Amino acid sequence: MATDGRSDSERNRFSGRAARYARVGTGMSGVAAKMIGARFFGMDLERGEHAGELAAALGNLKGPLMKVAQLLSTIPDALPPEYAAELSTLQSDAPPMGWAFVKRRMAAELGADWKSKFASFEHEPAAAASLGQVHRAVSHEGTRLACKLQYPDMDSAVEADLKQLSWIFSIHRRMRPALDTSQIAEEIGERLREELDYKREARSARLYKSVLSEEPGINVPDVHDELSTRRLLTLTWLDGRRLLEFRDHSLEDRNRLAETLFRAWWRPFARVGVIHGDPHLGNYSVYEEEGRPAGINLLDYGCIRIFPPAFISGVLELYHGLANDDRDRIVAAYERWGFKGLSNDLIDVLNIWARFIYGPLLDDRVRTIADGTKPGDYGRREAFSVHQALKEKGPVTVPREFVFMDRAAIGLGAVFLHLDAELNFYELFQSAIAGVDEDGIAARQKAALAEAGLPEPEWHRAA
Secondary structure (H helix, E strand, O other), rough: OOOOOOOOOOOOOOHHHHHHHHHHHHHHHHHHHHHHHHHHHOOOHHHHHHHHHHHHHHOOOOOOHHHHHHHHHHOOOOHHHHHHHOOOOOOOOOOOHHHHHHHHHHHHHHOHHHHHHHHOOOOOOOOOOOOOOOOEEOOOOOOOEEEEEEEHHHHHHHHHHHHHHHHHHHHHHHOOOOOHHHHHHHHHHHHHHHHHHHHHHHHHHHHHHHOOOOOOOOOOOOHHHHHOOOOOEEEEOOOOOOOOHHHHOHHHHHHHHHHHHHHHHHHHHHHHOOEOOOOOOHHEEEEEEEEEEEEEEEEEOOEEEOOOOOHHHHHHHHHHHHHHHOOHHHHHHHHHHHOOOOOHHHHHHHHHHHHHHHHHOOOOOOEEEOOOOOHOOOOHHHHHHHHHHHHHHOOOOOHHHHHHHHHHHHHHHHHHHHHOOOOOOOHHHHHHHHOOHHHHHHHHHHHHHHHOOOOHHHHHHOO
């Protein structure tokens, strides 16, 4: 079986970090030198060209840093816009481990006799991602399984990449940004470390299984504890096709999928204060009945963000403040989110982005998410306006809770763009938040986390 943290030979090894630093440094040393030289000699740096060089350097390095780069590309002014545009094009998939690696990894997690624990186990991975890869298997009871196996030295890679993240942020600080990114760095670090713990992911899957148990059209896999460890997660295999395969289906089919995805995201948030912080296309598949799309499979639970009930209340307060053009309510909501010392000018800037994110939920009619805007331009005008205004009116410190809330909202919107769905998002949102209040969220959250075996957050311990 897998070892615990006291004797875990892979837990953030210096040799693993050193190797990672070397691989990062080889690609980025020239980029850094150009940046430092430009600053030292007071020269103007061609940021578009420099951003392309940075993207090329990072593009050769798969794994956690790629996830970070893509995340940052969604937050206005977290990086210069030229950098964000380049980084948003990068892919986070890592090359798969070969069979020799897989056998060693499986033996390390389940013991030398690991093969005897399965009726069959496929040699080739069915999917590969930034932190691990998935293999199909079958249990002795005939249950089809998805075994997610973590790549070697991911603890070390994450810690090394977080150091590189601080380096990227330090570059941005020298370029006089309008955002204080300290909270962003802390939030990303905490979430990435959580993703390394597949035992936590197993508990998160159980949480979603419970919360969505009465939601039609949403499948959550079962966890197989006897075949799971900190670096191996075994779930039931859910058959499905890629979401993008349904882009040419009827509007009725596409709307059904989009409406189901909306419920899968907003219901857990409104009822127990949790979101899936990484809603990209690879985390869903579509299951069919009688040749028609019937619903969605939720496939990954590594990036689940649990929020204080007060923050959820702030999200809803901001919605109502924007809906009623109630500035006092809007300001109170930002303060509940954790924004501090906001001037009237900064409030106006934040409202640009808030109205963009909340726009479809405020509009009581059937519409697409982009509503006439070209999908490729969706959000760009607002992001540019925020960037320009913050340069004049900032800086502003972004609360850590904002990071994955923003990422998830943008990611979910991108899925709706791909489906070109036409829905009344206002009505769907009203249904999701009906009867929701802070005390109710707190009670349901505490009970749901305890049932799933997830640790009690500090705000419950302090209550």
